[in-house]
Amino acid sequence: MAAMSLLLRxxxxxxxxxxxxxAAGGLRFPWLAGAARLPGTVAPVRHSSGHGKRMFIIKATSxxxxxxLNLLRFxxxxxxxxxxxxxxxxxxxxxxxxxxxxxxxYIPDYWEYYKHPISRWIARYFLxxxxxxxxxxxxxxxxxxxxxxxxxxxxEARRLMRHRGDGPWYHYxxxxxxxxxxxxxxxxxx
Amino acid sequence: xxxxxxxxxxxxPPTRTPVSERTTWVPNPVTFFQTVFNYVVDAPVTFVRExxxxxxxxxxxxxxxxxxxxxxxxxxxxxGDYLCFFEAEAQWRRDRMVDQEIVEIVRERLGAxxxxxxxxxxxxxxxxxxxxxxxxxxxxxxxxxxxxxxNARTCLMKQxxxxxxxxxxQANASQ
Numbered sequence: 001m002a003a004m005s006l007l008l009r010x011x012x013x014x015x016x017x018x019x020x021x022x023a024a025g026g027l028r029f030p031w032l033a034g035a036a037r038l039p040g041t042v043a044p045v046r047h048s049s050g051h052g053k054r055m056f057i058i059k060a061t062s063x064x065x066x067x068x069l070n071l072l073r074f075x076x077x078x079x080x081x082x083x084x085x086x087x088x089x090x091x092x093x094x095x096x097x098x099x100x101x102x103x104x105x106y107i108p109d110y111w112e113y114y115k116h117p118i119s120r121w122i123a124r125y126f127l128x129x130x131x132x133x134x135x136x137x138x139x140x141x142x143x144x145x146x147x148x149x150x151x152x153x154x155x156e157a158r159r160l161m162r163h164r165g166d167g168p169w170y171h172y173x174x175x176x177x178x179x180x181x182x183x184x185x186x187x188x189x190x
Numbered sequence: 191x192x193x194x195x196x197x198x199x200x201x202x203p204p205t206r207t208p209v210s211e212r213t214t215w216v217p218n219p220v221t222f223f224q225t226v227f228n229y230v231v232d233a234p235v236t237f238v239r240e241x242x243x244x245x246x247x248x249x250x251x252x253x254x255x256x257x258x259x260x261x262x263x264x265x266x267x268x269x270g271d272y273l274c275f276f277e278a279e280a281q282w283r284r285d286r287m288v289d290q291e292i293v294e295i296v297r298e299r300l301g302a303x304x305x306x307x308x309x310x311x312x313x314x315x316x317x318x319x320x321x322x323x324x325x326x327x328x329x330x331x332x333x334x335x336x337x338x339x340x341n342a343r344t345c346l347m348k349q350x351x352x353x354x355x356x357x358x359x360q361a362n363a364s365q
Contacts, residue, residue: 095246
């Protein structure tokens, strides 16, 4: 530390001598006289031992970045830590289920086909049994199949009634034959 | 992926390390490291694991593999019976998944055999190689080039074409 301060003082003295000699020629070339020098080594300042001169380092602000990262960590951990603790509790004290053969005459409920207790709980209280889903799909298919069949039969009936003319459809209203005025055909000379 | 439940296929033959008698009074350093590992790592971990298992054994519960009933196949469905088509299609997809898992298990057994035998694999794993070849050929024959839109109907058509080819080959062979 003492050597460091001696070195700094020597550097400062050398720099001062250079600045003094260059002051005469520095009027024409001001940028050549004082070459690149650290802001703390030219002027001999009495430094507090060990820490060096306090600098005002100019750099871009990190206020917004640190604020963002702090908020991100806060909001992630706000729910993340309780969820992690809950899942750890479930895994340690309740544990996953074991695989077993289906006993004779026993039909397991649909949530008993899952291994992890949380999956079982979700399947039991929130999801529908897959049999219900299957039956719903089959019901939709059945409705659509019956609609298709009805439409095809209707088209066939229309075609036949139009062709044969003996059904209740394709009757067109014609005017009454008593309204026809036959006076222009009543005498042979018209 | 479900694990293979047949551990017999993976059994490793017992090691034949010879028991050597001691020729120096210098103790074996390996035993020292073994005891250190035992006290520092093995014992605490085993203790924690057994404590956890004691907590978990207080309320045991089980899960099962679902068994699906067999429904009439696509070849037994009447034409226009869309419900029958739907159920046959679902059953076909389940069967295809099962077949994929079977192929996967046979592949894993071959890999385990190779790992176990090391340089002897070409002689000693011949049975597993043969089994994998047969299983893969069967899978390719049945589900092979159906593509991503393959369903029960295309598979049935492929089976029909296979039977026709077989019949033609038989007719040609008997000529």
